[in-house]
Amino acid sequence: xxxxxxxxxxxxxxxxxxxxxxxxxxxxxxxxxxxxxxxxxxxxxxxxxxxxxxxxxxxxxxxxxxxxxxxxxxxxxxxxxxxxxxxxxxxxxxxxxxxxxxxxxxxxxxxxxxxxxxxxxxxxxxxxxxxxxxxxxxxxxxxxxxxxxxxxxxxxxxxxxxxxxxxxxxxxx
Amino acid sequence: xxxxxxxxxxxxxxxxxxxxxxxxxxxxxxxxxxxxxxxxxxxxxxxxxxxxxxxxxxxxxxxxxxxxxxxxxxxxxxxxxxxxxxxxxxxxxxxxxxxxxxxxxxxxxxxxxxxxxxxxxxxxxxxxxxxxxxxxxxxxxxxxxxxxxxxxxxxxxxxxxxxxxxxxxxxxx
DNA sequence: CTGTATCCTTAAAGATACTG
DNA sequence: CAGTATCTTTAAGGATACAG
Numbered sequence: 001x002x003x004x005x006x007x008x009x010x011x012x013x014x015x016x017x018x019x020x021x022x023x024x025x026x027x028x029x030x031x032x033x034x035x036x037x038x039x040x041x042x043x044x045x046x047x048x049x050x051x052x053x054x055x056x057x058x059x060x061x062x063x064x065x066x067x068x069x070x071x072x073x074x075x076x077x078x079x080x081x082x083x084x085x086x087x088x089x090x091x092x093x094x095x096x097x098x099x100x101x102x103x104x105x106x107x108x109x110x111x112x113x114x115x116x117x118x119x120x121x122x123x124x125x126x127x128x129x130x131x132x133x134x135x136x137x138x139x140x141x142x143x144x145x146x147x148x149x150x151x152x153x154x155x156x157x158x159x160x161x162x163x164x165x166x167x168x169x170x171x172x173x
Numbered sequence: 174x175x176x177x178x179x180x181x182x183x184x185x186x187x188x189x190x191x192x193x194x195x196x197x198x199x200x201x202x203x204x205x206x207x208x209x210x211x212x213x214x215x216x217x218x219x220x221x222x223x224x225x226x227x228x229x230x231x232x233x234x235x236x237x238x239x240x241x242x243x244x245x246x247x248x249x250x251x252x253x254x255x256x257x258x259x260x261x262x263x264x265x266x267x268x269x270x271x272x273x274x275x276x277x278x279x280x281x282x283x284x285x286x287x288x289x290x291x292x293x294x295x296x297x298x299x300x301x302x303x304x305x306x307x308x309x310x311x312x313x314x315x316x317x318x319x320x321x322x323x324x325x326x327x328x329x330x331x332x333x334x335x336x337x338x339x340x341x342x343x344x345x346x
Numbered sequence: 347c348t349g350t351a352t353c354c355t356t357a358a359a360g361a362t363a364c365t366g
Numbered sequence: 367c368a369g370t371a372t373c374t375t376t377a378a379g380g381a382t383a384c385a386g
Contacts, residue, residue, distance in 0.1 A: 007201065009221055011323040013271030013281055014204050014264065020274070022197070024358085028180065031187050040368050048182055050360050055369060073366075074367050083274060089296070090270050091187065093263035098186030101193070101256060108186055123262070123305055132296055150184040197378085213348050223380055228349060246386075247347050350385075358377080365370075 020064050021087065025049055025057055030066065030084060031091060034135060035159055036169030038077040046155040080166070088135040089124060096122050099145065107143035114139045114164060135165045193237050194260065198222055198230055203239065203257060204264060207308060208332055209342030211250040219328040253339070261308040262297060269295050272318065280316035287312045287337060308338045 005023050007015035021027050028047055037043055044054050058078060061067040066084040071077045092111070099107050112119045114137050116128035124132045141162035142148075148160065154171045163169070178196050180188035194200050201220055210216055217227050231251060234240040239257040244250045265284070272280050285292045286299035286306045297305045314335035315321075321333065327344050336342070 005197075009323055010201065011281060011320050011329070012201075012204070013268045013276055013318075015201060015271075016275035017267045017271030018200060020271075022195075022200070024178075024195070027191060027195070028183065028185075028188060031185070044368095051369065052361095052371090053359060056358095073369080076368070086273060087270050090263055090266035093266050094190045095185075095187045097260050097263050098188075098190030098193075100259060102189035103186055108184060145186075147184050150182055156184075217348095224349065225351090225381095226379060229378095246349080249348070348386090351383085353381085353383105354379100355381105356377100356379085358375105360375085361373085363371085363373105366368095 017090075020066065023057065023060075025053060026061065027091070027094075029054075029057055029061065030080070030087065033067070033078060033080050033084070034088065034091065034165050035140065036163065036165070036167050037155060037159075038079060038168055039171070040076065040078075042155045042169070042171055043078075045153050046151075046159075077168075085135060085166070089132070092124055103145035105145040108145040108147070110141050110143040111138045111165075112141070113137060138165045139163065140165055190263075193239065196230065196233075198226060199234065200264070200267075202227075202230055202234065203253070203260065206240070206251060206253050206257070207261065207264065207338050208313065209336065209338070209340050210328060210332075211252060211341055212344070213249065213251075215328045215342070215344055216251075218326050219324075219332075250341075258308060258339070262305070265297055276318035278318040281318040281320070283314050283316040284311045284338075285314070286310060311338045312336065313338055 006019045021030065025047065029043060032043055032046060037046060040054065040058070043049070044051060047054070058067065062069055066081055067078045068081055069076055069078055110119055113126040113128065113133045116126050118126050118128040120126050120133065120138070126133055139162060142160050154173050155169070158169050158171050179192050194203065198220065202216060205216055205219060210219060213227065213231070217224060220227070231240065235242055239254055240251045241254055242249055242251055283292055286302065287310050289299050289301035291299050291301040293299050293306065293311070299306055312335060315333050327346050328342070331342050331344050
């Protein structure tokens with residue numbers, strides 16, 4: 001965002017949250033991490049973002065304590081910290097809201113509670129066990145609203161197989 | 174955001190959502206509307222935002238169908254549409270996440286289920302009735318993490334009295 | 347009260363080339 | 367593979383003055 005990414009003088013937790021994750025691309029980067037993307041190049045390919053911007057965002061996210069980097073300079077991996085994983089309910093709610101408005105053919109992705117084998121509700125609750133499962137217990141698969149024609153890069157292809165959230169995404173190149 | 178507010182070629186509802194509410198200030202404007210702020214000047218005073226930016230954001234929000242304007246040119250009022258009210262779970266989750274990380278003295282604002290007179294949990298559920306109350310059934314009051322020293326303008330003062338969400342905020346000038 | 351209209355400064359983002 | 371470095375373009379945001 002131009003001219004400052006902070007919201008000075010706002011006595012509000014929402015402002016603090018947005019200072020951490022409100023910048024352009026940041027939330028999409030974290031979404032990809034939830035989906036198992038961990039490599040710099042994979043993020044770049046999937047997000048269609050410039051290297052410079054991606055570098056800056058990743059560095060900020062590491063500084064803020066939302067991402068952890070491992071693996072050194074080459075073949076490094078970025079993984080979500082506990083603080084970032086705690087963002088899942090907000091991200092899930094945003095995805096659901098986006099679906100209601102802009103996915104007339106239904107959800108693009110469906111989340112289910114792995115242990116109950118039940119698709120979870122819009123509220124985030126599992127209809128079978130009644131809990132709000134943490135992301136690590138969720139499986140993701142393409143839904144009726146998905147549009148495979150949009151993307152055909154290796155990361156997008158890999159993301160189309162059903163899989164657990166937070167698990168590393170194996171990208172075939 | 175500089176150079177485009179959209180996320181082209183992202184087959185993802187989160188991207189669509191962010192195109193609508195991801196711009197700087199937009200989510201804070203909607204938050205204020207949930208809290209009952211409805212007037213141009215009140216938003217400007219409370220957000221510490223320039224008129225030009227506020228005008229642009231409000232106009233976009235009306236175009237997107239998230240705000241409705243009534244009252245004509247002067248003394249106009251902006252109110253949330255149903256689509257915007259549906260954003261509450263996401264906004265609530267973001268506020269809670271921000272509190273966990275940046276409000277060590279506890280929540281700045283406490284939400285309670287008006288009919289049950291019970292403070293709602295981090296999950297958004299009312300411990301008494303078990304439901305996830307819609308924003309219209311929520312009351313808001315200052316919490317231990319609030320910092321009244323930050324702001325003393327009329328809007329901030331008015332926001333410090335306990336009140337129902339979505340109800341118009343009476344600002345004394 | 348609720349905006350428009352201008353001007354100006356800053357920085358955000360893309361493109362491209364280069365590096366350990 | 368995972369970035370830096372540089373350059374250029376564009377737009378975002380603040381300030382100020384003005385208007386219906």
